[in-house]
Amino acid sequence: MPPQKDARTKLLDAAMAVIRGKGFAATSVDELCQTAGVTKGAFFHHFRSKEELGVAVAKHFGEMAAGLFATAPYQTMTDPLDRLLAYVDFRTAILAGEIPEYTCLLGTMVQEAYATHPAIRAACEREITGHALTLAPDIAALLARQGRSDIDPAGLALHIQGVLQGAFILAKATGDARVAADSLGHLRRYLTLLFETQPQRKALP
């Protein structure tokens, strides 16, 4: 039998599911306690406020994602372009199941709470940027291979993250993961056009 989850972990897992389904503001502490099967006393033992839970669940989501990506197939590729494209393929492959299962808790929270909950905004920025930047070394290697210095590796890594976040919104608006997958197909084509072409002529000094 798996070890019993503690109340804090139960609350964080409940928050991931409920907030991805209806947003942060619409999620009440009562509903989180009910979903987690813990008392309100337990909630306030672990979190001083719903905002503090919001900060903690951003980190919890980031850790869950880090575990998922650390063991994902793209990590086994040896060429940086193969690995980058396989990352996009992996993101496309996991657009499966119900919308709250494949969309991003961080994008959902920061969309509405960026101004009203600065601590949540900061936590979402940390996790979104942190994940995006895991791609930056491969992008830097690909740019170096082409001898081009007009693109910032971190900027392209964040663009990839932006396309993912936008794809989730398209899926939510249409109720259909295929439009998100189509958008990732365009991202894949962009990366291919960028890195499979001949090295660019260097800019004049």
Added chain:
Amino acid sequence: MPPQKDARTKLLDAAMAVIRGKGFAATSVDELCQTAGVTKGAFFHHFRSKEELGVAVAKHFGEMAAGLFATAPYQTMTDPLDRLLAYVDFRTAILAGEIPEYTCLLGTMVQEAYATHPAIRAACEREITGHALTLAPDIAALLARQGRSDIDPAGLALHIQGVLQGAFILAKATGDARVAADSLGHLRRYLTLLFETQPQRKALP
């Protein structure tokens, strides 16, 4: 003097501003009435519920945007590629002012309300898709010019909209419009790589 706005328009304008600042669920009818300077009676004369206001404000936002884009500089271009790239440049140029002023009401609402308010989801889909598809004829002309049929014009138009939506999330997460502008720069480079290259070899039957 400009004509006085009626209570309904005041409420819709207030909703555009307040919801873009804190999301749909966190916005109360009381706050909307206070911001609009109208009574709660006036609110419920015009809208049966906050959800009905949400549907109406999606349409209101779409009409406001349609007016803005109808008179935008990119419309004066004669070549479809110039026009498409000038659209992206226009979207980049209007990333100015405070975050609630340049981000998208529709993406903000659908992000949290897609499952809990199906009528709002449908209204957001209509407006997001409707705006995106204004680009489809130019994209279709560019694809025809290259003799390629492997890309769906509507799909690429939605991808452009997705990149915009994702760019707004990056701006909210970082508190900085520049990361959104950088992402639109990558979109511009993608469209340039796609349409400025030589016609593709047609796929075999």
